[in-house]
Amino acid sequence: MVALRSDAARNRARILEAARDLANRSETLALNAVAQAAGVGVGTVYRHFTTVEELEETLVWERFDELAEILDSTGPTHLERVLTAHFALLVEDVLFERVTSRANPALEQTTALITELTDRMAKLMDRARAEGALRDDIDAAGVLTLVCGVARAARTAxxxxxxxxxxLLLRVVLDGLGTRPT
Structure with missing residues (x-):
């Protein structure tokens, strides 16, 4: 990303803060509403984010950082800990769940973050599989989709x-990921 002028950086920060506040209050993130809440013109918002999807994705990049920290501090046999933390983030943050379940992210950085998460989960799952603690017929993308779906169900309820x-809902999924009885 090109370095922003100081006034543009301040505006971007105000836009993100206003959008985060609206999202935390479960309000719609229409770019006009974000502009009004940030005290800037709608054109200023569009210069930074051409779509609501871009704004939503930027708001949740820090969630990917949180998951990376969890993965960094997790041993090779702690798949359940990572999935439980991921589940909690998804339940607590509707935008994070929306972005991670998006088939085609709007921003390249979001695609890269999702790819990195999926690749790291795949490695963790391979270690769990090698220890006989994980069934062999599901991949990381499938597991992340399952956790996302259960999180959406929990939030809906x-x-x-x-x-x-x-x-309990999460436990059913985690138990289902275990090796199948022979």
């Missing part, structure tokens, strides 16, 4: 990520 009902 208004379940807290750490609550017993949400944890």
């Amino acid at each position: 208004d379940l807290a990520a750490e609550g017993p009902q949400a944890q």
Whole structure:
């Protein structure tokens, strides 16, 4: 990304802060509404984000950083810990769930972040498979899709990520990922 002039950087920060505030209040992220909340013209918003999808993706890049930190601090046998953390992030952040379930991200950086997450999950899953702790007929993209779907179901049912009902839903998925009985 090209370095922004200081006024443009301030405007971008104001736009992101206003959008994050609107999203936290479960309000629609229409670019006009974001401009009004940020106290800038809508043209200023469009100079930084040509679509709502671009804005949404930029807002959740830090979530990918959080998952990377979890993956960095996780041993080779902690697939469940990573999936549980991922589930919690998805339940708590509707934008993160929306972006990660998007078939075609709007921004190249988002595509790169999703690809990196999927590749790192695949490596973690390969280690779990080698230890006999994971079935061999599902890939990382499939597992991430499952966790995303269960998170959406939990959020739709208004379940807290750490609550017993949400944890039961996740447990069913995690148990299903275990090796099949012979």
